[in-house]
Amino acid sequence: MSNQGDTSVPLLAARDLAKTHGRTRALSGASAELRAGEILAVTGTSGSGKSTLLHCLAGIVRPDEGTVTYAGERLDELSEKRLSELRRTEFGVVFQFGQLIPELRAVDNVALPLLLAGASRTDARATAGEWLERFGVRGQGESRPGELSGGQSQRVALARALVTAPRIVFADEPTGALDSLASEQVMTALVGTAREAGTAVLLITHDAQVAAYADREIRLTDGTVATAGVAA
Amino acid sequence: MSTRHILLGLLAGGPSHGYDLKRRHDERFPQARPLAYGQVYTTLQRLVRDGLAEVDGTGSDGGPERTAYRSTVDGSRELARWAGEIAPPAPFVTNEIFAKVVVSILADGDPEAYLRAQRAAHMERMRELTAVKTAKGSDLATVLSADYALNHLDADLRWMATTAARLTTLTAEVDTA
Numbered sequence: 001m002s003n004q005g006d007t008s009v010p011l012l013a014a015r016d017l018a019k020t021h022g023r024t025r026a027l028s029g030a031s032a033e034l035r036a037g038e039i040l041a042v043t044g045t046s047g048s049g050k051s052t053l054l055h056c057l058a059g060i061v062r063p064d065e066g067t068v069t070y071a072g073e074r075l076d077e078l079s080e081k082r083l084s085e086l087r088r089t090e091f092g093v094v095f096q097f098g099q100l101i102p103e104l105r106a107v108d109n110v111a112l113p114l115l116l117a118g119a120s121r122t123d124a125r126a127t128a129g130e131w132l133e134r135f136g137v138r139g140q141g142e143s144r145p146g147e148l149s150g151g152q153s154q155r156v157a158l159a160r161a162l163v164t165a166p167r168i169v170f171a172d173e174p175t176g177a178l179d180s181l182a183s184e185q186v187m188t189a190l191v192g193t194a195r196e197a198g199t200a201v202l203l204i205t206h207d208a209q210v211a212a213y214a215d216r217e218i219r220l221t222d223g224t225v226a227t228a229g230v231a232a
Numbered sequence: 233m234s235t236r237h238i239l240l241g242l243l244a245g246g247p248s249h250g251y252d253l254k255r256r257h258d259e260r261f262p263q264a265r266p267l268a269y270g271q272v273y274t275t276l277q278r279l280v281r282d283g284l285a286e287v288d289g290t291g292s293d294g295g296p297e298r299t300a301y302r303s304t305v306d307g308s309r310e311l312a313r314w315a316g317e318i319a320p321p322a323p324f325v326t327n328e329i330f331a332k333v334v335v336s337i338l339a340d341g342d343p344e345a346y347l348r349a350q351r352a353a354h355m356e357r358m359r360e361l362t363a364v365k366t367a368k369g370s371d372l373a374t375v376l377s378a379d380y381a382l383n384h385l386d387a388d389l390r391w392m393a394t395t396a397a398r399l400t401t402l403t404a405e406v407d408t409a
Contacts, residue, residue, distance in 0.1 A: 045393065188366055208389045209382055212358035213366075219351070226348060 092161030151182030
């Protein structure tokens with residue numbers, strides 16, 4: 001089932017999510033919606049439940065209560081196999097520290113999702129090179145992650161998240177470890193590329209200047225959504 | 233912002249007439265309020281009166297006759313003094329947002345809801361500024377000017393978040409005062 005292009009229907013919707021880690025209640029009835037092609041910022045203080053919400057929405061963890069619906073499918077009820085397939089083909093994920101594979105060159109890190117999807121090494125590396133170009137780091141393609149600056153690493157990680165043309169990119173504090181100039185470069189690249197490709201972005205951040213790149217903001221307080229900002 | 237010093241700065245590169253000064257000002261400071269022609273000519277006359285600028289000549293270039301002005305030695309000295317002067321850091325003030333939070337507590341209102349709404353308004357302005365600075369073709373002056381505003385709005389937001397986290401204590405303090 002697909003609702004690509006119909007922006008009135010949420011591509012991804014969470015209803016009344018609750019999740020507890022040990023004795024800590026991370027989410028207490030959080031609801032959120034992401035429309036196709038939309039860039040949504042989820043903000044809040046440390047411990048407000050931002051990352052747990054992302055993990056539930058991306059199908060990385062299952063909520064204790066509530067529902068997560070992606071393009072008509074209940075993520076919280078899907079098999080691990082189907083979830084894994086979705087994460088590989090329709091979702092891209094970027095974390096605060098790019099989590100690139102240190103032994104692989106930048107271009108091979110980006111090519112990896114394509115190889116896993118069955119592409120040939122030559123094709124995968126060629127496509128990866130194009131994505132590195134879009135993020136302004138083609139010149140670093142043959143470098144290993146340890147040789148890259150923080151901003152370059154994150155742009156390689158973004159290229160890897162977008163290389164399979166996912167419908168949604170989940171970005172968890174993608175600029176959290178960067179200075180303001182590198183952060184600006186990463187956000188400009190992410191937002192520009194996502195808009196061009198029509199990819200929706202769920203952006204977790206504690207930084208209002210990063211959240212201002214999004215179309216809309218929801219703010220979490222103690223595991224619930226405190227504010228829904230209006231699209232600019 | 234001192235218009236006379238900005239005009240002296242624009243004259244530092246050579247003589248110029250009022251129309252050209254206005255155009256260059258508006259280009260150089262895109263986020264500032266555009267200068268009114270009347271303000272430019274009044275300021276130029278005051279600079280001449282104070283010996284900081286003088287008439288360089290008049291010409292028409294085929295159009296209406298225009299008077300060109302140039303900076304004097306005193307003008308250059310005054311410009312250097314002003315440009316090197318430290319701007320006073322913002323004073324410790326009771327700002328409007330803080331006043332509204334306190335008044336809301338006094339009147340049994342909902343200061344938390346007010347802070348949330350104020351945050352939404354700040355974020356909307358920040359989205360507008362971010363769109364301006366990331367628009368294709370934005371020059372560096374526009375980017376830096378937007379950054380200045382973004383950083384100040386961001387400082388307000390951080391203050392509002394801290395205040396929201398301390399509302400219980402503040403309410404107790406205000407109620408017992």
